[in-house]
Amino acid sequence: MARQGITPDQVYETAATLRDEGVQPTVQAVRERLGSGSFSTISAHLAEWKTEHGAQAVADIPAMPDKVQAAFQQIWATTARSAQEGLETQRQALEAMRREMDKERSEMAGEIKRLEKALEETATRANALETALSAEREAGQEKDQQLTSLRIENARLDERAKAAEERAAEHKNQLEGLQEKFTELAKTRKGAARKKDPHP
Secondary structure, X not given: OOOOOOOHHHHHHHHHHHHXXXXXXXXXXXXXXXXXXXXXXXXXXXXXXXXXXXXXXXHHOOXXXXXXXHHHHHHHHHHHHHHHHHHHHHHHHHHHHHHHHHHHHHHHXXXXXXXXXXXXXXXXXXXXXXXXHHXXXXXXXXXXXXXXXXXXXXXXXXXXXXXXHHHXXXXXXXXXXXXXXXXXXXXXXXXXXXXXXXXX
């Protein structure tokens, strides 16, 4: 057997009963009073009922008692004052945080300037060292060129010295040969003279 759904009359009657009891007829209140029913079905029927009986439902709502209104105003004032105090506390905390952030920002700006200056000084020293190194490198290249030239000149001098030694040896040999020839010639003349004059 199929389950029978909630009818519009059931919703209407329940809403009217809740209104008469001083309870706001909501979908949840009607469903709890009926004990079942889908929210969509109850919501549709309740909307129709409020369209027809809305003015009466509002008119039947009793006025708020003075004591309740005074208590509500006191609660409202306390809540508002607490909220204002909380806002003031938060404002002071945010202000303190802002001052701290400004201080940190100022310190960071000073540190950045110091680092930039140190970096600039380091770059200047690096450029000076690079210039000095370049000059030393050029001087080293010049010394290397001079050393190469000296080695070439030394090699030439060695060759000339060897050539001079060879010529000197050749001249020495020639001189020794001439001396030998002179000695032989002297002996030959001396012998010839003795033959001519056997009794000097």
